[in-house]
Amino acid sequence: MKSRITAIAIVALTSMFTGSALASVEFKPTDDSVTSNLCVAAATGNKWKLHEQIKESALDKKYVAQDMTCNGLSVAAFVDQYGKNGESIKKYLNIQQQQIASVVHAK
Numbered sequence: 893m894k895s896r897i898t899a900i901a902i903v904a905l906t907s908m909f910t911g912s913a914l915a916s917v918e919f920k921p922t923d924d925s926v927t928s929n930l931c932v933a934a935a936t937g938n939k940w941k942l943h944e945q946i947k948e949s950a951l952d953k954k955y956v957a958q959d960m961t962c963n964g965l966s967v968a969a970f971v972d973q974y975g976k977n978g979e980s981i982k983k984y985l986n987i988q989q990q991q992i993a994s995v996v997h998a999k
Contacts, residue, residue: 919974926951931962931970937977939984957985 919935921928926949933942934956946956962970968987971978982988 927960927962930956930960931967934962934967934971934981934985935975937971937975937981939977939980942981942984953985957987 919932921932926945930942930945930949930951933945946953951960956967960967965973967985968978968982971981975981
């Protein structure tokens with residue numbers, strides 16, 4: 893019985909510390925380049941901040957959405973993997989997921 897209570901306490905404490913560690917993710921650019929700062933803004937999920945930084949950078953949303961990469965990933969893949977509010981950021985950048993139908997033709 894005592895070992896069961898100890899095991900439950902360990903699981904509860906581990907879950908508590910894991911949750912707080914995941915909640916405190918902070919994004920920092922590795923350099924002061926425009927694209928690094930835009931990647932960080934996209935990952936934080938703040939559309940207004942991303943909008944302001946795009947405006948200040950003289951880049952356009954189309955370039956950010958289609959050509960810019962963050963750590964070797966497209967912006968869409970980067971915010972999906974690391975970011976907060978990824979769907980909202982992709983919607984702001986007009987990045988739609990294309991659903992390609994699988995069609996089988998029978999003769």
